[in-house]
Amino acid sequence: MKTKTIKVDYLARVEGEGALSIAIQDNKLDHVHLKIFEPPRFFEGFMRGREFSEAPDITARICGICPVAYQMSSAHAMEAACGVTLDGPLRELRRLLYCGEWIESHVLHMYMLHAPDFLGYESAIHMAADHAEVVKRGLHMKKVGNAIVNLLGGREIHPINVRLGGFYKIPPLEKFRELAEQLKTVRDEAVTTAQWAAGLDFPDFTQDYTFVALSHPDEYPFNEGRVISSDGLDLDVNDYETRFKEQHEERSTALHSVLDNHITYFVGPLARVNLNYDQLSLLTRQVADDICWERGCNNPFKSILARALETIYACDEAIRIIDELEMPEAPFVPVEPKAGVGCAATEAPRGILYHRYTIDEQGLIQNAKIVPPTSQNQRVIEKDLYHFVEQVMHEPDDKIQWQCEQAIRNYDPCISCSTHFLNLKVTRS
Amino acid sequence: MQVYRFEADALNALIATLRERGYKVIAPTPMDGAVVLGEITDAGQLPRGYCDEQEKGVYRLKKTDRDAFFDFNVGPRSPKRYLFPTNHVLWRSRQENGRLEIYSESDDEKPFAFLGIRPCEMKAVAVQDRVLSKGPFADRIYSNRRQKALFIPVDCTRAGKTCFCTSMGGGPEATEGYHLALTEVIDENRHFFLARPGEENSVNLLECMQAVPATAEEIKQGRDLIEKTAACMGREVNTAGVAEMLAEYRDHPHWEEIGKRCMNCTNCTMVCPTCFCFEVEDHNDLTGQNTERTRQWDSCFNLSFTYQHGGSVRHTNKARYRQWLTHKFSAWHDQFGESGCVGCGRCITWCPVGIDVTEEIQMFQEKTS
């Protein structure tokens, strides 16, 4: 019996630490394991006993790549617990902040983490040697995405300006206006990005997926909406845990989330674009048509196109918000603690991020639950790999390895987020 | 000297004229819960109808039912911030193959017109003059900005709880260095300003405000306000023998006690209008070829301040506080022939833990007498 193992001990160009192991026996696939060895950090544990107002700052530290997502989910969950809803300019500014993080994170992923796979480079820095203009475009787009987070959040990583009820301080209108000018250039670059990405070589790989995303009647989802799926699910966020459950497997410090105890599902840009296509801006839909985007796309490698489309959308939306922006009367509305439970789900760049908190009448946190996008996608990643490896099994190991890594990067997994994640190991016989 | 009077509404004309003449008008304006100095373009940006309440470690901005423009005392910023900028590029250099070129940075800041600063701040400018432009070496940036600046202080008609200018000879009436000194008079019926042109010929500034010679009655009204202010200072220092006492008692155990309370956070030195210490720093690009040398405000409360190879001379809180207080009230006399303190009270208000120089001096006086 010949057994062959392909191992990736340390997955590169993903955030956090993970490994992959594939075993092939007599030319038949034996197993594919995605292992997450990101050391556990116990956020839910030490949130207990903290003040409700601390949640946005503390949970941001779960992930340096999408801290805004954590701040948004935790703030909305706490506000829900206290019976506060934001509207008007404060609600719009929160969307604007999220636009910044989407642009920054999507561009980082497209240009620096994912594109090198398509073009056969080890990294964007290697890629820059032959495609300097492309990389510089990416860096410029990322910079402006970051500039939004910087202005409204104070800094790009772990912003300091988000608080329950709104913000600590609203920067002056003219600063937003300056940003809007830069965003117009970035929107053009985002259109170029989509056209450029459409020209990449996509492996011929499609699967039947259950896509899950938030959905809102009036807008493309960021901070609120019902949880819907491609299979007809339509759930209030407060009922999220009745259908979605997390499981813990030995090979991982992360938890896997499943729908209705057995359904593997898919969250993130591809799910969002598929489920909320009509809410995208006109320009985004026009570009989608130009690049022959198929509605209901189920090739995960094309997630890079979904990201490109969402980047155009995020620029459009940010420009719209700034154009219509009126300064709020106060930077925040007061949020008084109230004993109870609050849930919220928001759309992190990588997919749904769910938070639930129980607080007491003083606002001290009794219980916290956080379900990050990566733990929701982990099963679908493994499943993808399983089928994908079957397709490429005949290839040399180093090629399998690279392509498997690419298949994982389709999901832009953020391992640090999964708190609770990759090495490739292929065993062949 | 002739004293003039103009109506309160005319301030806008003054601001417009100053701007027309090429000045950046720096005046008090409300910001984030305090009255601070900042550039203004319109009298509407003045803190009209605001007053401040100050105590050690506490500052609160309040609305009043009066319409006065200058009904507050000093805020955390002083003219020092403009004449002696917090962060400034001194020069740039370029280095290639061992050759070095140094380019001095010119300072192309517009001249400042300080409007509505306080008599103690005028005094503080005079104190800084001695340090930064009248010593054996003059600081180029300060001296040039200082020479070009125009000063229109407003006398204090209300004393803050942390003020002690009368003890230090700083106020409440502007007496030197000004181009035009104003007194704001407001009662049920009238709201006007008295104006005293300074030594420099600045009478021509009065035209735009349609100022007229003030009546004896009006002049007296202003005088009364200033006298009343002088009589109700929030704090007081008996300066007799203080310089000698502090120089003498460098080893007194009371320093230890203050050391326990002081956080060496530098706030007092940063807000003090006379503190002048600075730090210089080089910034390189990654190639090492291009360098920018900057200077920024420093503080004797910093550990790095006295760093010499092997460690810092003043490594304890107590020694750093002693340096500061002794410098202000004692060494300054030896160095510059006057006190380094003008009694503005900023260091008392803006100390986050409320350490009060007047109290500490009094404590020394009691413990050493």
Add this chain to the structure above:
Amino acid sequence: MTKPSLAVWKFASCDGCQLSILDCEDELLAIAGAVDIANFPEASREVKPGPYTVSLVEGSITTPHDRERIQEVRAQSGVLVAIGACATAGGIQALRNFSDVKGFTDAVYASPQYISTLETSTAISDHVKVDFELHGCPIDKYQLIRVLTDLLQGRTPLLPSESVCLDCKRAGVVCVMVTKGEPCLGPVTHTGCNALCPSYNRACFGCFGPKNTPNTTALADRCTENLGLEDEQMIRLFRTFNAGAPAFRTESERYENQNH
């Protein structure tokens, strides 16, 4: 002349500090020109073998495996720079140092028996010699560039370790503690952020860790005696991202043990 090499290592962390490198959008290609980025998995698949001229280490030591791994990293590194609150003080995950880790594991994981972890989260310098510490949660990217520039040009990096107040006042920000009575950690916190929080009207929460010679006791006394804070609040104030830094830890324990 061969280019100096740079390696970036991750231990328990959120990846934010190393992301700062990729966030140097204007400087990234210049950095890549000046150094050979030999090992930086977040950015590149390519891993060149050590030794490395400069290693940037992010994250804290929380597992037996990581405790071994940091020794290997040290052995392969010329200059080792610890970056961020996790690497310099144990990070937010050092909150476990104050309670029972098993309780946390049970709270988070359904099958806690699979989790292998240490009782404490500790700074890199608790395990190996660290040549330079860059503070912040996250670090400031401009400070990082300064440190790299200094190291590349053979200088010892020198960053100020004074209070946030120094930069707060230089920036002309109005003090939140004095005008609003909010407990601000600025007076005892290391500069580096340009007084970011106060400039957004909020009190500093100490994400850059303790400054040199911090007088935490004087600050805490003021908070409890004059600003009306409860002991529990004082403990929480000092126990966030730099809870494990000695000065903050000691102060929080003083309140926990009621000896103040």
Add this chain to the structure above:
Amino acid sequence: MITTDVLAPVVATVREIQQETQDTFTLTLETPEPFNFKPGQFNMLYIPGAGEAAVSISGDVTQPHELIHTIREVGNVTRGLVALKPGDQLGVRGPFGRPWPMDVVDGRDVLVIAGGIGLAPLRPAVLALSAKRAEIGRLTVIYGARSPEDMLYAREFLGWKDAFVARATVDTASPSWRGNMGVVTKLISPVDFDPTRVIAMICGPEIMMRFAIRSLSALGVEDDRIFLSMERNMKCAAGICGHCQYGNYFVCKDGPVFDYDQVRKLFGVKEV
């Protein structure tokens, strides 16, 4: 308008760099203009990216076209200075400071006491004194170093020994060392000078200066005839940055040379 900027250096070129001891080097610089200075004065030397360091001028006042500095490598700036090669350029500002009291030495004995790198600021004084031997009384130089290998200007020192009284002592040495061992104060002897008339010039670590002063005082040398050179952190050297304050003095402009009468009260206090 003030156009000259006391903070802006001029560019000087390295003519020669010579290793004195393991960690100490002597730099000879050329400046665009002859550089007139007095013994005991110092310059601010600038290395781009690293910053400035105060360094005493160690050259001969009669040779204003060559600017000599002896530098011990301790940190970024000094490391940058010793890395210079002939032909390299650097920034120089100066000269600054109050010099040794060369105007009061005529007709008097002069005692020079140096410890370690402290000989660097005293060298111009020794050279000037030795050039005017006829006008002064007896000249004595005593010098303490860590070890024989740490002695500055070792060859020149041998020449001094022939011309006047020059003695050296070291803290530690190999058995082949024939000279004195122990602290520098042991070499202070009233045989060499008249304590009632002598002018003493001291430079070295503060602790060494303290012991030297104690010995001199014990011999009856008055405070105002004992001169010492102080060292403090300096950023401007022009009396405006505040760093070098020492009690009521600025070391850069009131010093670095003080007579002991001026600083006696401060000398005993910690952390001034």
